[in-house]
Amino acid sequence: MKLVISRLIAILLLVVPGLAAAYGFLLMKDALFDYFAQLGNVELTTPKFAWLSFAIGFVLFILGVGFIGGWIFFRDRKHNYLSSRFRPKRQRPPGAAGERNGSTAE
Secondary structure, three states: OHHHHHHHHHHHHHHHHHHHHHHHHHHHHHHHHHHHHHHOOOOOOOOOOOHHHHHHHHHHHHHHHHHHHHHHHHHHHHOOOOOHHHOOOOOOOOOHHHHHOOOOOO
16 A cells, blocks of 8 residues: 555656646746737737746746656666766776777886
8 A cells, every 4th residue: 555655656756747738838838829819819009928927937847847857867867878978977087088099108
């Protein structure tokens, strides 16, 4: 039972940021759609853009996608699925650098 609860919590940790990212995308889409719909209205002289709604949607989208992307990145790093440029750098032994170039310290 303990394993089931821990897996449920893990799934919720991924679902909540995903829902936040989806809701943020919808807020941005609605703000843009309303603005372009107001441009076509001949009765309005100056259409208003919902900056607050767009900004909140942008923040929610970036936070949600960033959390999920970071989770995938660190999971792949733990399983060693990453490219060599993302792997942590290993320190070389002190004598290995000089011997590789063909020079010797005699």
